[in-house]
Amino acid sequence: MIPQRRINSKDMAAFLRTNIEPLEDRIFGKRYRAAARLLDETYLPCVVFQSRLLTVDLAIRRFDELRSDPSQYRMVVESFVSKGSHAADYEIKAIEPSPFAWPLEFLKKIHGETVMSWTAFVVEMKDGVMFSFGTTFSFEFFELPEGYAYTDIARIHSGMLHSQEQGLIPFSTNSMNGIRIYREKPFFTCFLDHL
Numbered sequence: 001m002i003p004q005r006r007i008n009s010k011d012m013a014a015f016l017r018t019n020i021e022p023l024e025d026r027i028f029g030k031r032y033r034a035a036a037r038l039l040d041e042t043y044l045p046c047v048v049f050q051s052r053l054l055t056v057d058l059a060i061r062r063f064d065e066l067r068s069d070p071s072q073y074r075m076v077v078e079s080f081v082s083k084g085s086h087a088a089d090y091e092i093k094a095i096e097p098s099p100f101a102w103p104l105e106f107l108k109k110i111h112g113e114t115v116m117s118w119t120a121f122v123v124e125m126k127d128g129v130m131f132s133f134g135t136t137f138s139f140e141f142f143e144l145p146e147g148y149a150y151t152d153i154a155r156i157h158s159g160m161l162h163s164q165e166q167g168l169i170p171f172s173t174n175s176m177n178g179i180r181i182y183r184e185k186p187f188f189t190c191f192l193d194h195l
Contacts, residue, residue, distance in 0.1 A: 013194035
């Protein structure tokens with residue numbers, strides 16, 4: 001963990017590159033999932049750190065491409081300036097690994113959409129207990145059942161649900177009734193100059 005003091009963007013980027021496994025994104029480059037503590041001691045367990053330069057370049061390119069289409073242009077500007085939750089790098093005094101950022105080895109075992117706009121999977125823990133999960137395209141962070149950490153995960157069963165009565169079953173929207181589904185967690189984005 002970086003010492004509890006105001007840190008600069010360059011030090012944060014160095015810590016992330018050294019200590020956090022990146023998610024590769026074809027548009028935004030390497031994205032680092034971590035936790036952050038703000039100057040006022042607010043703890044943010046889920047923060048994605050990514051390149052400020054790549055994001056600004058994308059915004060400029062998209063603005064130029066859509067300037068002649070007012071309805072599309074306004075939507076794109078809105079998505080860059082007023083959507084999502086952001087944490088300013090100058091408000092962060094410490095970063096550390098997030099307890100909700102699963103290693104890539106597990107994320108790579110979750111395959112595609114199970115149904116339109118929904119990906120279902122079951123997480124089997126090392127003690128044999130299974131939990132149903134689902135997400136609507138967000139794979140950065142996942143909640144965890146009480147008493148478990150991502151280090152307890154043994155395997156992923158993609159496209160499945162787990163029912164107390166039936167055990168491991170193929171996903172269907174009809175079979176979701178009464179099953180506790182663990183979900184993706186919301187996150188903040190922090191843009192850094194040195195990533």
